[in-house]
Amino acid sequence: MPERAQPAQEQGAGDEGAARAALRARAAGARGRGRTPGRREEEDRLRQPDPLVHHPPLAARQGPPHQAGDRQRPGRARRRPRRADPRLPAAGGRRLVANEAEILAARRKRAERLRDEAGAELFPARVPRPLDSLREVSERWAESDAEALEEARAEARVAGRIAAVRSFGKAAFVTLQADGARLQVWVKRDRLGSEVYRAFRLYEAGDFIWARGGLLRTRSGELTVEAEEIGFLAKSYRPLPEKFHGLVDVETRYRQRYLDLLVNPEARDWAVKRSRMVSALRALLDERGFLEVETPVLQPLYGGAHATPFVTRHKTYDQQLYLRISFELYLKRLIIGGLDRVYEIGRDFRNEGVSRKHNPEFSMLEVYQAYADYTDMMELTENLVAGAAERVGGGTRVERDGRGIDLAPPWPRRPMAELIRERTGVDIEQVTELEPLRDEVRRAGVAGVDPAASPTWAALVDAIFSQAVEPELIDPVFVLDYPAALSPLAKRDESRPHLVERFEAFIGGMEIANAFSELNDPDDQRARFEEQAAAARSGDAEAHPVDEDFLRALEHGMPPTGGMGMGVGRLAMILTGAAHLREVKLFPHLRPRDA
């Protein structure tokens, strides 16, 4: 029962702020200075003003006499300090400062005028039909010049959110945004009539509207709908993020991802790519005859990985349940039951720390194929990754940290011992005891590895590999021939019993997949479970318990089976070039807002 690749535990590709820096550079243009913005809303929420104590009038301040008189600006100097008005309603869980309240009040007031003076419905139930897709309109006429548009008498009726308004008194240009596409609408009073135009002036950025009219090119060549009809679709009571710099604050981007998606093209692009990637994985597996299944998230006993589970409780059964840490044991039951090719794409939950490398819930693909072994899983893995890349991005070449990576199969197969020897000079095949290996590591001076910190030979091998080898595995590679001691859950290599039939796939310095020839000897499996149980008794909180029900299933016989787990988030990082797992996660886990 191999524990699977854990996308929550990324071996991050170093550069902390690459994504953020890119965002900032894009948002701020050439003038952008690198600086992490702060978050003021929090403080606003916590403030309890006492102006007399904290903000005395300037006249009452102690100040040097020679500075006092001549340079004060009367207007500023006499301004009374503003502060949060405790009477204002809390919104979104925090107290509003007066200025933000003013902005919101202005939008409310404008909405009321739109409803009462212009007679518009703020949230109408119906949208005029037929409606042209804004994206399709802009794509269809993208290459047509002014004459071509006129000749075709091109027309469109589009709807979207107002992203920007450039107003000229009796005319205005409105940038509509929908589904990630943008299209300009030219709103002119002489075309619409003064009554409609007066109502239009109460529209504002963030609102949803529709417009119908002929397509033309402006002097600057932009495809534009010259509105002959216009209407209101939905009010936005809150403003969009600042239009030039956009939304930069990392925490706000995650907490209010909808704003991030609206204004940061990367956010949208990565979300779309991840979705397409998952669709591609499904399609590729389906084409190979695999059956997608769903197994319990709520499990009476957890297993299949080495991790701390979340615990929950079923009320009416008064039953303790665990959120799954892997799908493994259930999928193998299905193999036993004759579903010879199954996979599941879903969420695992591991009650571990949250950081750039950890998210308590993360997506996993697990695949099991009867009458197969780990070599079949290699072929499957490289074809899934390359196939997904082709279907998502059009090719098997991706960029990472400024260099290209080719995902096209076949990927090299490299024994772990060989890689370690190449990088460090340490030969784990020759040095098979803990103490000699420690000496060897000290002699070789492996950076980042403290030989004394690893309690066993296997742990030290793992430390060497993680530190010295893994970060350098940029191009796709299968690492195989894992020491049996390092992989107690996989089938032994028959001709070399100190090794197991296991591989891990690495790309961009990250573990992408982990696979085994699955252990199907129930007696051996029982022995492994009991080792785990013993470890648990001696204090290993993550060792998992004996699963009698699973053992009973195994005793009914499981065919030789290859199994593979792949971190969906990790693969998404590779295909999008994202530096952080949470960039490809729509709603990453965050610390709660109110302590």
Add this chain to the structure above:
RNA sequence: GGGCGCGUAGCUCAGCUGGCAGAGCAGCGGACUCUUAAUCCGCCGGUCGAAGGUUCGAACCCUUCCGCGCUCACCA
């Protein structure tokens, strides 16, 4: 948990060696029928994260705390 960094207007950020708290955007009022960060005129907007300390004087120096980020450890 350890280390490093950051926190100034609703947003993005300046603020020099301790001496007047600023800009742009957003908001409000006005002008403007080819703009696209529209432009122009005027106005509004601040507990400089919090508390304490040093100082004649603190956004700036010191201490503690809070929040966020990075990193190490942990997490095979």
